[in-house]
Amino acid sequence: xxxxxxxxxxxxxxxxxxxxxxxxxxxxxxxxxxxxxxxxxxxxxxxxxxxxxxxxxxxxxxxxxxxxxxxxxxxxxxxxxxxxxxxxxxxxxxxxxxxxxxxxxxxxxxxxxxxxxxxxxxxxxxxxxxxxxxxxxxxxxxxxxxxxxxxxxxxxxxxxxxxxxxxxxxxxxxxxxxxxxxxxxxxxxxxxxxxxxxxxxxxxxxxxxxxxxxxxxxxxxxxxxxxxxxxxxxxxxxxxxxxxxxxxxxxxxxxxxxxxxxxxxxxxxxxxxxxxxxxxxxxxxxxxx
Amino acid sequence: xxxxxxxxxxxxxxxxxxxxxxxxxxxxxxxxxxxxxxxxxxxxxxxxxxxxxxxxxxxxxxxxxxxxxxxxxxxxxxxxxxxxxxxxxxxxxxxxxxxxxxxxxxxxxxxxxxxxxxxxxxxxxxxxxxxxxxxxxxx
Numbered sequence: 133x134x135x136x137x138x139x140x141x142x143x144x145x146x147x148x149x150x151x152x153x154x155x156x157x158x159x160x161x162x163x164x165x166x167x168x169x170x171x172x173x174x175x176x177x178x179x180x181x182x183x184x185x186x187x188x189x190x191x192x193x194x195x196x197x198x199x200x201x202x203x204x205x206x207x208x209x210x211x212x213x214x215x216x217x218x219x220x221x222x223x224x225x226x227x228x229x230x231x232x233x234x235x236x237x238x239x240x241x242x243x244x245x246x247x248x249x250x251x252x253x254x255x256x257x258x259x260x261x262x263x264x265x266x267x268x269x270x271x272x273x274x275x276x277x278x279x280x281x282x283x284x285x286x287x288x289x290x291x292x293x294x295x296x297x298x299x300x301x302x303x304x305x306x307x308x309x310x311x312x313x314x315x316x317x318x319x320x321x322x323x324x325x326x327x328x329x330x331x332x333x334x335x336x337x338x339x340x341x342x343x344x345x346x347x348x349x350x351x352x353x354x355x356x357x358x359x360x361x362x363x364x365x366x367x368x369x370x371x372x373x374x375x376x377x378x379x380x381x382x383x384x385x386x387x388x389x390x391x392x393x394x395x396x397x398x399x400x401x402x403x404x405x406x407x408x409x410x411x412x413x414x415x416x417x418x419x420x421x
Numbered sequence: 422x423x424x425x426x427x428x429x430x431x432x433x434x435x436x437x438x439x440x441x442x443x444x445x446x447x448x449x450x451x452x453x454x455x456x457x458x459x460x461x462x463x464x465x466x467x468x469x470x471x472x473x474x475x476x477x478x479x480x481x482x483x484x485x486x487x488x489x490x491x492x493x494x495x496x497x498x499x500x501x502x503x504x505x506x507x508x509x510x511x512x513x514x515x516x517x518x519x520x521x522x523x524x525x526x527x528x529x530x531x532x533x534x535x536x537x538x539x540x541x542x543x544x545x546x547x548x549x550x551x552x553x554x555x556x557x558x559x560x
């Protein structure tokens with residue numbers, strides 16, 4: 133069960149001690165405006181849950197995904213666009229590496245006191261962490277691009293596509309452009325859901341421990357200031373940077389696990405065709421999602 | 422005729438494994454196409470590491486690395502993450518060879534001067550090809 137608190141100022145607070153459920157908040161140019169609201173894996177809007185659930189103080193929030201429907205599989209095939217991808221966002225920064233995650237997470241402040249060989253570290257403040265996803269997917273078809281006949285020959289393997297001149301290359305969705313467009317979105321939405329669940333399970337759980345240590349004034353001792361600080365972070369499960377990197381790495385593992393399933397598999401080209409003079413050429417593309 | 426597979430190593434700059442599949446038959450051999458898209462923005466490794474990561478993510482390349490006589494070595498967290506389009510099957514002509522280069526040093530933390538056993542399996546349900554070999558990590 134997810135619990136949400138709508139704070140003053142509009143931040144969403146969640147109960148990270150609860151089992152994870154994907155919360156996918158879409159910010160998109162959706163035809164159906166209803167899709168743009170926050171929806172839990174159980175189909176309950178966050179606002180409905182806000183009214184029902186008790187409050188637990190939290191400082192992490194999941195903002196959902198920003199979606200860019202900008203890609204064409206025809207342009208990806210010829211190398212002028214990149215593949216669909218869903219990156220993490222942490223505190224406003226798009227995260228493309230573990231190092232970037234470590235740099236983007238806000239670090240709690242500590243107070244360290246002591247002298248000689250007796251030092252104490254306590255959590256002084258716990259900053260809010262806002263995460264989300266940046267999703268770049270296929271736009272709606274039709275998908276065409278003009279390429280050289282030689283390039284069309286490279287893609288289709290058809291001997292008629294060679295020599296000088298251009299070919300209008302089309303990637304045709306099978307069974308339809310719309311089906312492939314929607315399937316790609318479902319695929320990337322699954323990555324968004326995994327990123328959110330991993331954020332709650334890793335960064336959220338860590339944040340809960342740090343917040344708890346602050347609330348209780350828990351003291352962590354060491355023979356030096358750095359030793360006391362190290363004891364504190366060890367008890368939390370790692371420093372902020374370590375935890376952010378762990379989240380990013382786990383998202384990669386989750387992505388590979390999804391890709392290994394039948395529905396999470398790759399898009400596949402098939403059925404090469406071309407005009408007798410290669411003035412046009414095409415491939416079909418399927419998506420199993 | 423079954424194609425010939427081999428695994429060669431190059432250790433002059435890191436450790437590169439070359440999985441080679443050679444068509445020793447008289448007819449073209451259809452293989453899973455290893456072509457991958459360009460690495461995504463911010464990719465911190467080589468384009469060959471991106472290819473290996475994509476193929477591994479979608480189940481077309483299986484790698485197992487063992488330190489000599491020990492359990493498998495855990496791979497580093499190198500994940501390509503992006504979507505992938507499988508190109509039309511590759512047709513390898515008689516006598517033709519496919520060489521898939523894998524930068525082992527980017528995918529695993531290797532101990533200098535240690536010996537490792539690596540096995541690579543490449544392909545899809547229409548045909549999977551395996552080769553194994555041993556290398557010593559540079560000092």
